[in-house]
Amino acid sequence: MSLFNMPLLIQDTAAIEGDMGMLWMLISGILVFFMQAGFFLVESGMTDSKNAVNIAMKNFLDIAVGSLAFWFVGYSLMYGADMGGGFFHWGGFIFSQGAADLFFQTVFAATAATIVSGAIAGRTKYTTYAIFSIVMTAIIYPVAGGWEWNGGWLNNTDGIMPAEFIDFAGSSIVHSVGGWAALVAAWMVGPRIGKYLNGKPIEMHGHNQMYATLGVFILWLGWFGFNGGSQLAWGGDDATAASQVVLVTNLAASAGAIAALLFTWIKNGKPNLGMTLNGALAGLVSITAGCGNMSEGGAVLAGLVGGILVVLSIGFIEKTLKIDDAVGAISVHGVAGAWGTLVIGLWGVDGDAGIGIFNGGGAAQLGAQAIGVLSYAAWAIVTSFIFLFILKKICGLRVTEAEEIAGLDISEHGTIAYPGKRQREME
Template structure:
């Protein structure tokens, strides 16, 4: 009280009023700054959503380019419906499964998230009090839905050219809506792996390895394409378009800036710029590793290995893009590029027919990237990373096997020999992806 009286004694009323106004203006500036930061964060996250979305076009282009022309429409059909199924089922229950809130660390379900989406959208938190001012509830949901759809797309290319369309779409429905969100909740939803200190910044394991395990189970149960392995030799089937595959890889590289950059979960300038640098150098290292690996192991300038090397490097740095240095990112990407070549050759020797190298890119390099984070990443433990890889792998294999096996015993997985030989486009879709018109 004495301080107040002293203040009023020494200063006239005008000074007091001026001080009050200045205080109010400062408070207003602070509120405006907070709102501006929140808007910037949310806009960046929405841009990243668009970048991750464009990755589906990248996957479609890569898969269509690397597979035979007679199956192009089938590939594009799958890659169009995969994100549709992924986002709808993620809205239906996947988001609530993956982010259950308070739960035992294994399986949970957030009725609040579910009801907000379907029953009371007006209750969604769109203030800067949500996610520490990084983004709104709706931005959160849509960004995570894009990741879910990406996971299923990995399987599409591996099982191409001989799997029934209905069986693939049914697999996608259950894989994206149940297997992926439950495994994802163990880390990103605050589950037991998160409590153990497992590190997976943007999904080398939770997205890429999980999808890669699903792809591996799929090609194992399906068997190779007709004529792929004869007399102990592997036959290469000519892809429909190398330029299209190249465009697809560059679209995926572009989308990865949103995939990793958005995983910062804000527009923090320092962290976002570091993540984009490590992401880029990881891709560059992968391209170099794929080139040299192809030259040494396959004795040729294999462009396909360079393209897969880019993707391998991106997958490799995704687990620890925020806690590794640019030099480490280059090295991790380089090793991933070499590994993808070794993996492609090794898988082929076991007569596991992966049309586009999806298992090698996403599973092999996803495992490497997760373990490399335990070696190089600040604050990460190698043993914890290894444990996370094994647990997520076991769950993904079990879930994928159950879904594929049930489909195999009911509707069947594989198309007829006639359809496979003549092409899925003509028999399942009635049109071809490439049509040459000859004038009379």
């Protein structure tokens, strides 16, 4: 029995069963809701203190407006009846198949929107971001979710799919969609003032690395609900499966953190906290698609690769593409999300059977995963560009230079996060 082919219980696709199943879904949804606090702490801690209120306002907006938008139209686009080839769904306004599932999927939608927030921190108009957050939670994410989680075209092996696409909890559906949207947004908004000098990136330190660290711990905790809740049931064998999902999630996160820590230590001579934090998040994203189809050893290796990949990706995006991602969101969610989806085709398992090419499964699953990765990237990039281009023409994407220098807390919200600090600076 190989490292990548140990028996593993996988997701039961049946409906949520009984009171325990609904309770587990609600608890998991509450944990994912708490991840919004983690995102706020990571984003604010990794950026300038003069924009902390703005980041708080964006995170509150994502969950509040996102909840209403997803309830009103997004859930219908995701879980409604097939309206054409498994590409689009619709069930009517305020459509629902149950409170537990609606709530659980709502907090997923808010997560997808929040990913964009960190990448464009410090220079984006709040009004523009608010509108785009609604678009993400009402249209872009729900349509993408229906392709896989509502029996969409990615599940249709009678069509172009060589095998059924697998994304257990959303490495591509949630994280890559958010990451590729963040890529487009960061490119269109442009870099922060002072980020590049003669074409070379200047490191812009965050104002509170302790906030960022606490934020990652909260996200790590919330991810147990994010992935474990995607089991959609609890009881009997399903309890074992949900526990296994939580276990491999923790292993991958740990491996990602250690990989990024050691890689930066060897590369730069000192272990880097920021990269270690992003390594943990990359490990979490790397196991999100395969947490129901990965052995424990496979999860560790997936996280290790994700932790190294995120360090390389952040450098490539910043130095080669000249795109300013304030918190590394594109790499953590977009790049690691793609990797986490593809790895199922390398050493994924289905119960006792291997479905990845390295454990005797052949190339069909890897082909299906690659089609899914490319399709979600294309969908997120094209739709994000269209909506952001329209917003740019109507209301603009970026604040003025004077407003950016003063800080978005003052210019966009008329307040500051640390009044004592500002008073000391004036004195």
